[in-house]
């Protein structure tokens with residue numbers, strides 16, 4: 342197979358960097374962005390703040406203790422999205438094959454762009470320079486023949502890094518790296534690998550495949566292939582949305598079922614509205630509950646037909662709530678997500694019968710609500726009558 346050229350680009354400390362760009366007087370100060378309440382968590386910390394041990398997903402209380410002189414700022418998601426769009430537009434100038442991994446991270450397949458823009462390493466330098474020039478922000482890049490290696494490479498020399506791994510250097514590059522560098526591998530898998538004496542990709546590639554498969558199934562074989570640098574996964578420009586969801590950690594634990602329902606209603610309303618905005622419907626509903634002791638459970642159900650209706654989603658969620666310990670145990674977090682999605686244009690024609698009158702009426706009502714909320718904000722419409730679940 343012909344060699345592919347993949348660049349993984351990752352903005353450096355994206356949220357704090359945007360804040361510093363918008364408030365230049367903060368340059369050089371330890372900036373921490375996240376939830377500012379007592380129960381908030383750190384979303385992202387500037388490199389200055391990281392020197393104090395502050396990192397993403399850390400409780401904000403801990404961050405404040407570690408870095409008393411820090412600048413603590415609330416998340417301004419709309420602003421980060423705006424800059425993100427600007428950055429992605431730059432990526433698209435170099436290749437149409439851009440796969441977003443998150444708001445500030447993407448794979449670019451530049452195999453067919455080299456004739457226009459030069460060698461992949463030169464292209465990565467040019468992309469970084471353009472991003473810096475047009476947004477004032479730095480990115481780190483990894484250039485490699487596969488997504489797997491490119492992603493690991495971009496992380497090697499952060500911030501403002503550029504790491505190029507040629508096709509013949511892949512094995513030597515991976516050999517000494519700890520298997521933790523393999524993204525998407527859970528704690529349990531890592532523990533299993535640890536028990537097998539596997540610390541590095543070098544160890545992983547030398548373990549007899551039979552043993553790996555016995556312990557980890559097919560996943561074991563896949564991981565060994567990656568440790569050998571074998572990764573043919575293509576860069577997929579339009580990653581399909583797999584689920585639409587929303588979750589919330591509460592300032593105070595939720596003690597009773599009625600309060601839990603109220604929160605769930607607000608989550609369902611938001612999720613349904615987002616689905617309608619994107620003309621998506623979904624069939625499977627998942628309720629996530631995290632109790633105050635951090636134990637987390639999920640309950641799922643499949644609905645009779647795909648829906649984007651808040652009332653239907655809410656009713657199903659309330660049924661799921663009965664299979665939890667809501668009311669008996671304090672709840673710290675609730676989440677709702679809808680999956681098995683039908684995207685615009687799909688599914689509708691499968692519905693052989695006209696929706697019954699009441700459904701159609703509610704669909705119109707939903708549309709009306711959406712336009713009010715678009716104009717006047719979430720709080721303007723309180724679907725109080727929806728508080729009681731349908732039988």
Ligand SMILES: [Mg+2]
Pocket residue numbers: 351352353354355445446
């Ligand atoms: Mg980043």
